[in-house]
Amino acid sequence: MDTRHSGFNTKLVHAGIPHDEHGSVVTPIYQTSTFAFRNAQEGADRFAGRAEGYIYTRIGNPTVTALEQNVAQLENGFGATAMASGMGAVSTVYLALLSSGDHVVSTDSVYGPSRGLMEKHLSRFGVTSTYLDTTDIENLRRAMRPNTRMVYVESPSNPAMAVTDIAAAAEIAHAHGAVLVVDNTFASPHLQKPLDLGADLVLHSITKFINGHADVVGGIVIAKTEALHKQVRSMMINLGTNMDPHQAYLVSRGLKTLALRVERAEQNAAPLAQWLEGHPAVAWVRYIGLPSHPQHELAKRQMTGFGSMIAFELKGGLEAGRILMDNVKLAGLAVSLGGVETLISHPASMTHAGMAREDRLAAGITDGLVRLSVGIEDAEDIQADLDQALAKAGGR
Numbered sequence: 001m002d003t004r005h006s007g008f009n010t011k012l013v014h015a016g017i018p019h020d021e022h023g024s025v026v027t028p029i030y031q032t033s034t035f036a037f038r039n040a041q042e043g044a045d046r047f048a049g050r051a052e053g054y055i056y057t058r059i060g061n062p063t064v065t066a067l068e069q070n071v072a073q074l075e076n077g078f079g080a081t082a083m084a085s086g087m088g089a090v091s092t093v094y095l096a097l098l099s100s101g102d103h104v105v106s107t108d109s110v111y112g113p114s115r116g117l118m119e120k121h122l123s124r125f126g127v128t129s130t131y132l133d134t135t136d137i138e139n140l141r142r143a144m145r146p147n148t149r150m151v152y153v154e155s156p157s158n159p160a161m162a163v164t165d166i167a168a169a170a171e172i173a174h175a176h177g178a179v180l181v182v183d184n185t186f187a188s189p190h191l192q193k194p195l196d197l198g199a200d201l202v203l204h205s206i207t208k209f210i211n212g213h214a215d216v217v218g219g220i221v222i223a224k225t226e227a228l229h230k231q232v233r234s235m236m237i238n239l240g241t242n243m244d245p246h247q248a249y250l251v252s253r254g255l256k257t258l259a260l261r262v263e264r265a266e267q268n269a270a271p272l273a274q275w276l277e278g279h280p281a282v283a284w285v286r287y288i289g290l291p292s293h294p295q296h297e298l299a300k301r302q303m304t305g306f307g308s309m310i311a312f313e314l315k316g317g318l319e320a321g322r323i324l325m326d327n328v329k330l331a332g333l334a335v336s337l338g339g340v341e342t343l344i345s346h347p348a349s350m351t352h353a354g355m356a357r358e359d360r361l362a363a364g365i366t367d368g369l370v371r372l373s374v375g376i377e378d379a380e381d382i383q384a385d386l387d388q389a390l391a392k393a394g395g396r
């Protein structure tokens with residue numbers, strides 16, 4: 001079925017699914033490492049690109065292709081390349097697009113390893129980078145240099161929920177001959193379409209909202225143009241950051257309900273954020289759907305919803321954070337996000353405990369900061385769980 005002009009939900013269910021000779025309704029798992037040619041000529045034609053067809057699973061596999069075509073349509077891109085993990089997607093994009101002597105400008109609160117890979121490793125190959133607060137677009141404009149080849153934005157970012165103006169970032173990047181890459185993990189393609197706003201490449205940790213069931217690690221890169229798609233794909237093939245067919249099958253299964261999951265989680269998150277904002281144990285709440293969020297108006301303009309990620313600060317700091325973590329019962333004490341289950345984490349004592357306190361604070365990760373990925377359970381149950389745990393953490 002040609003779904004290119006269909007609605008988002010129809011694409012989720014039908015886009016990219018090939019109809020094989022058995023009429024299977026979902027794409028089967030092609031659990032094979034290699035594909036036999038009918039004769040030498042066919043093998044030669046496939047290698048030379050004269051004939052369509054699969055060669056070897058690192059290069060391409062029908063189960064993976066189905067997922068790639070689906071997500072490419074969701075993001076309105078030319079094509080997509082699925083990867084072993086979100087970081088597989090990030091590293092492949094860096095290596096595909098950057099050369100020695102190039103400069104990168106990026107959001108200071110991007111996903112930690114995306115920044116670490118750039119500052120600790122790409123730097124060894126002569127790539128320089130500037131990390132700054134891109135919620136003020138003038139910061140980005142000032143940081144551009146003649147050798148800036150990439151602007152890399154994460155919006156909303158983790159865990160500060162900072163929102164960057166993607167259309168303005170695209171304009172600045174393009175005026176300097178740079179590409180704009182957007183990490184769209186926190187929004188998902190249901191709430192934000194960066195390519196439509198002017199970005200050149202979009203990437204996702206598929207582990208989060210797209211798969212949505214906390215059972216797969218994966219990534220994907222969607223390119224606006226054929227040229228960029230080919231560059232990324234060729235680097236993926238050479239690096240071996242490909243997605244496995246079984247992974248792709250599970251993600252395709254989770255993806256079909258993306259819109260339902262995201263909408264339901266937002267229905268839970270929006271009133272919860274409001275309730276937290278009025279709670280005596282809570283100093284402040286960052287939820288992009290709240291008018292108190294500094295980029296609430298911008299988020300309203302460039303996104304079609306506010307999602308289900310909430311960050312909040314406990315008045316009691318580090319110790320209150322620990323008590324809260326030890327007393328939640330419904331919310332799972334875990335990193336990661338975007339799944340059907342509510343997860344809670346305390347960056348200062350968990351993911352960012354290894355960081356010097358002043359570096360942590362500079363990145364906006366305060367001692368009492370709690371990150372909540374709201375799931376699709378019953379809203380009353382999530383709130384009751386937090387309420388009893390917050391009471392112990394010192395607010396009543």
Ligand SMILES: *Cc1c(COP(=O)(O)O)cnc(C)c1O
Nearest residue numbers: 085086087111185205207217218
């Ligand atoms: C999790 C995450 C990544 C990394 O993805 P993995 O699948 O864990 O490799 C990248 N960016 C963001 C915003 C993430 O949340």
